[in-house]
Amino acid sequence: MVAVKLNTSSFLGIEGSIVSVEVDIERGLPSFNIVGLADTSVKESKERVRASIINSGFEFPIKKIVVNLAPADMKKAGSLFDLPIALGILICTGQMNFNDWEKFLILGELSLSGTLNKVRGVLPITLEGIRNHIKNFIVPFENAEECSSIKGANCYAFENLKQIAYFIKYRDLMPYKHKRKTSKFLSPSLDFSDVFGQEGCKRALEVACAGNHNILMAGPPGSGKTMMAKRVPTILPDLSYEKSLEVTKIYSVTGNLNVNEGLIIRPPFRNPHHTSTTISLIGGGNNLMPGEISLAHNGILFLDEVLEFKKNVLEVLRQPLEEKKIVINRASGRVSFPCNFMTIMATNPCPCGNFASEKPCTCTDYERRRYISKLSSPIMDRIDLFTFVNSLDFKSIQDYKKSESSKLIRKRVENARKIQKKRFKNQGIYFNSEMNSVLIKKYCELGGNSLKLLEKVYSKYNLTTRAYSKILKVSRTIADLDLSESIKESHLIEALHYRKFISDNFI
Numbered sequence: 001m002v003a004v005k006l007n008t009s010s011f012l013g014i015e016g017s018i019v020s021v022e023v024d025i026e027r028g029l030p031s032f033n034i035v036g037l038a039d040t041s042v043k044e045s046k047e048r049v050r051a052s053i054i055n056s057g058f059e060f061p062i063k064k065i066v067v068n069l070a071p072a073d074m075k076k077a078g079s080l081f082d083l084p085i086a087l088g089i090l091i092c093t094g095q096m097n098f099n100d101w102e103k104f105l106i107l108g109e110l111s112l113s114g115t116l117n118k119v120r121g122v123l124p125i126t127l128e129g130i131r132n133h134i135k136n137f138i139v140p141f142e143n144a145e146e147c148s149s150i151k152g153a154n155c156y157a158f159e160n161l162k163q164i165a166y167f168i169k170y171r172d173l174m175p176y177k178h179k180r181k182t183s184k185f186l187s188p189s190l191d192f193s194d195v196f197g198q199e200g201c202k203r204a205l206e207v208a209c210a211g212n213h214n215i216l217m218a219g220p221p222g223s224g225k226t227m228m229a230k231r232v233p234t235i236l237p238d239l240s241y242e243k244s245l246e247v248t249k250i251y252s253v254t255g256n257l258n259v260n261e262g263l264i265i266r267p268p269f270r271n272p273h274h275t276s277t278t279i280s281l282i283g284g285g286n287n288l289m290p291g292e293i294s295l296a297h298n299g300i301l302f303l304d305e306v307l308e309f310k311k312n313v314l315e316v317l318r319q320p321l322e323e324k325k326i327v328i329n330r331a332s333g334r335v336s337f338p339c340n341f342m343t344i345m346a347t348n349p350c351p352c353g354n355f356a357s358e359k360p361c362t363c364t365d366y367e368r369r370r371y372i373s374k375l376s377s378p379i380m381d382r383i384d385l386f387t388f389v390n391s392l393d394f395k396s397i398q399d400y401k402k403s404e405s406s407k408l409i410r411k412r413v414e415n416a417r418k419i420q421k422k423r424f425k426n427q428g429i430y431f432n433s434e435m436n437s438v439l440i441k442k443y444c445e446l447g448g449n450s451l452k453l454l455e456k457v458y459s460k461y462n463l464t465t466r467a468y469s470k471i472l473k474v475s476r477t478i479a480d481l482d483l484s485e486s487i488k489e490s491h492l493i494e495a496l497h498y499r500k501f502i503s504d505n506f507i
């Protein structure tokens with residue numbers, strides 16, 4: 001009997017890698033073995049394959065069946081090998097005539113009845129197939145959008161094994177046409193125009209989004225910090241195709257794409273709770289999964305009540321905040337996940353919550369310092385803007401007239417980002433917040449008066465070099481929002497204003 005070798009793929013981290021499924025059936029004592037570093041989840045595949053073949057009206061051979069997953073040195077997990085194994089058996093036993101199988105990449109989980117279930121990782125797998133010049137894909141119907149969203153992929157999507165057998169025999173199906181882009185993270189019911197007043201904070205968030213700067217909002221309870229942060233995604237532009245692929249890959253391998261969701265085109269917004277563990281935040285675990293910081297890649301990580309997070313959990317953020325990627329080493333392997341996100345942090349300014357607000361603060365200086373010191377200086381150092389959110393007084397609520405919509409703010413953010421994209425075209429970065437000292441020198445020149453002002457502030461507050469760079473970067477973003485080539489004094493003054501809170505209160 002012939003041996004057959006079908007293409008499938010596995011993934012490690014967020015990268016796919018081609019696996020071939022060799023099936024060999026011989027006379028001998030009936031047995032069914034899967035070899036090639038398959039873990040228990042793959043071994044379970046045997047029962048599903050056997051039942052689904054029988055329940056789809058085919059015969060399961062009572063012979064010696066050996067399935068080899070190659071390359072043998074790569075660890076393989078998951079249920080997506082069910083389908084290629086089943087097809088391999090059907091081809092080997094002459095129940096299916098599939099001559100051009102080398103042109104296809106095949107994956108899917110089978111149920112006992114022979115229906116195909118959605119699997120994880122289809123997006124990186126499809127990309128890997130295309131990279132290896134395989135254009136045709138046989139996938140579960142529920143993964144059709146994901147697979148077909150890749151340019152050049154012919155996706156054939158099915159609900160069960162019988163349909164596949166029919167397709168292979170008659171070739172009567174056109175590739176699935178990609179229909180949907182997903183707008184996950186864009187809630188049509190949220191808009192900045194819902195927020196009364198708080199113009200200063202809204203503006204700070206606009207600046208942060210324009211230059212991808214990390215921002216900390218401090219303010220008394222009920223002042224609208226959480227409310228505003230949740231509206232930030234509404235002022236961010238759509239993702240480019242490349243960024244959208246990066247994000248969707250992460251959601252694909254973590255199983256966070258819903259049934260038939262295609263490419264994610266809106267920047268992610270993640271809001272991990274302050275009880276989150278280190279692993280859920282940075283990723284890892286036995287199966288080397290990405291954590292919240294990678295799910296926030298190309299989008300926003302919102303750490304609400306940031307001082308309630310455990311100190312060690314916040315500390316592990318230092319390295320990824322700097323490097324924009326996280327490398328995880330475990331006995332089960334080594335993977336790297338991207339995590340280039342913008343951070344929004346929100347906190348009360350002191351234990352009683354009222355410091356620097358209209359209401360009296362009952363905390364001592366010491367208590368306040370101790371409270372805020374949980375945000376260690378390396379984390380503080382990575383925050384570009386600080387903004388204070390005050391409670392609204394009765395009059396401002398009464399006098400409130402509808403303010404700007406998210407759409408208008410987003411337009412300005414988009415324009416400022418376009419300017420940066422053009423500016424940094426050959427520099428390998430996208431945003432002002434990513435400028436190194438050479439680029440800061442080149443793009444953040446100040447006029448005479450501005451220089452004098454900055455010098456004065458620098459010595460008065462004993463600023464660090466890092467703070468100095470941040471002020472210049474933020475000034476650059478404010479100038480970009482103003483569509484101004486040069487950084488004017490007014491831009492610098494606004495940037496200084498976003499450091500005032502920590503300069504006055506905490507340094």
Ligand SMILES: Nc1ncnc2c1ncn2[C@@H]1O[C@H](COP(=O)(O)OP(=O)(O)OP(=O)(O)O)[C@@H](O)[C@H]1O
Pocket residue numbers: 194195196197198219220221222223224225226227228347348392
């Ligand atoms: N500026 C505002 N405009 C409209 N509604 C507001 C505003 N500020 C607060 N609210 C209302 O008050 C509720 C509480 O606000 P929110 O939860 O955002 O406050 P917070 O600053 O996050 O408070 P805490 O420090 O307790 O977390 C909001 O859900 C909203 O209904």
Ligand SMILES: [Mg+2]
Pocket residue numbers: 225226227304305346
């Ligand atoms: Mg809140």
Ligand SMILES: [Zn+2]
Pocket residue numbers: 350351352353354355361362363
């Ligand atoms: Zn207080």
